[in-house]
Amino acid sequence: MSARADIGEVQTVMGAVPPHSLGFVLPHEHILCDVTPPELTAKRLVEVEITPEIAHDVRYYWVRHFGNHILMDRATCATEVARFVRAGGGTIVELTIRGMAPDPLGLKRVSQETGVHIVAGTGYYIEAFAGDLIGNRTVDVLAADMICDAQSGFGATGVRAGIIGEIGVSDPWTEREQRVMRAAVLAQHETGLAINVHPGRDPSSPFAVARFIRAAGGDLTRLIFSHMDRTLFQADALANLMDEGCVAEWDFFGIESSYYPFADIDLPNDGQRLQLIKALVDRGYGDRVLISQDICTKSRLVRYGGHGYAHLPLAVVPMMQRKGFSEHAIAQITRLTPQRLLTRVAQTSAP
Numbered sequence: 001m002s003a004r005a006d007i008g009e010v011q012t013v014m015g016a017v018p019p020h021s022l023g024f025v026l027p028h029e030h031i032l033c034d035v036t037p038p039e040l041t042a043k044r045l046v047e048v049e050i051t052p053e054i055a056h057d058v059r060y061y062w063v064r065h066f067g068n069h070i071l072m073d074r075a076t077c078a079t080e081v082a083r084f085v086r087a088g089g090g091t092i093v094e095l096t097i098r099g100m101a102p103d104p105l106g107l108k109r110v111s112q113e114t115g116v117h118i119v120a121g122t123g124y125y126i127e128a129f130a131g132d133l134i135g136n137r138t139v140d141v142l143a144a145d146m147i148c149d150a151q152s153g154f155g156a157t158g159v160r161a162g163i164i165g166e167i168g169v170s171d172p173w174t175e176r177e178q179r180v181m182r183a184a185v186l187a188q189h190e191t192g193l194a195i196n197v198h199p200g201r202d203p204s205s206p207f208a209v210a211r212f213i214r215a216a217g218g219d220l221t222r223l224i225f226s227h228m229d230r231t232l233f234q235a236d237a238l239a240n241l242m243d244e245g246c247v248a249e250w251d252f253f254g255i256e257s258s259y260y261p262f263a264d265i266d267l268p269n270d271g272q273r274l275q276l277i278k279a280l281v282d283r284g285y286g287d288r289v290l291i292s293q294d295i296c297t298k299s300r301l302v303r304y305g306g307h308g309y310a311h312l313p314l315a316v317v318p319m320m321q322r323k324g325f326s327e328h329a330i331a332q333i334t335r336l337t338p339q340r341l342l343t344r345v346a347q348t349s350a351p
Helices: 055-060 072-085 104-112 125-136 137-149 175-191 204-217 234-244 270-286 311-322 328-342
Strands: 010-012 014-019 024-029 089-094 117-122 162-170 195-198 223-225 248-249 289-293
Touching: 010 117, 024 289, 024 311, 055 204, 072 104, 072 175, 072 289, 089 137, 089 328, 104 117, 104 223, 117 137, 137 162, 137 175, 162 175, 162 223, 162 328, 175 195, 175 204, 175 270, 195 204, 204 223, 204 234, 234 248, 234 270, 248 270, 270 311, 270 328, 289 328
Parallel strands: 024 089, 089 117, 117 162, 162 195, 195 223, 223 248, 248 289
Antiparallel strands: 010 014
């Protein structure tokens, strides 16, 4: 069994490490997962073979093709992650939680084979994926699951979680999901870990969640809102969220198409993401920004013609430099803020 992180350390799947050892961090990714949309799972389709002839169609219409969302081959995943390590990457935060088919032992193997630090998440995804797992379980029981994952490990694996999330929120926010969020706050108090939230797509969702977590006694300075790329698009609204103490995360980097299958919005490209982030950095919010790629489909892996996990250090950082980000700002976003959020802090009294 790997060592459990003490206060001031970071819990990885291989054990405790000091924060300064994390290096360049991808704070929101999936390495081994199955996030197939439930409507495709129900049809019992045959997995698509991604060939050059259909690669664009699979990449563009990324939720239409059964099998695209299944990343289960440990060897392939290790090869993909190794590209990130060769590009100077140090740590991947892997947020595959209940409802997404997590594989803690697989993550440990990938870490062993590549040398990358992997921080595993714990919790429950949105009800459409994890509803049966949540069921009628109480807040205390749900919290106990997360606490056990962090303190003892996932089942008998000995692999411990180092972050809570990505905790799922739908539109509208369901009663089951709200129970999970209350449980996540209890788990945060007991473990000293940060919380990552997958908010609803409605622009009001992050604000409603922040109010909910504050009322439940959670620490908003250790609260990350994922997927800003498809949720909030104006600097003033984002500043209002960050003024609560929250961290905003843009994690669709590498998706250059405006097409978004789940809502009537146009996704930004990488340049537009950075333009908005730069405006926020210039307003003094650089320490409340994270960037990542949220890879969860085969079509985004290099093997199938995608950008892969190394896209941020190889392509996005040079773009940041061209757009006038200071080296300190880049280090803050890709190293220092992730270090702060992944470092275990002292437990607090229950809310």
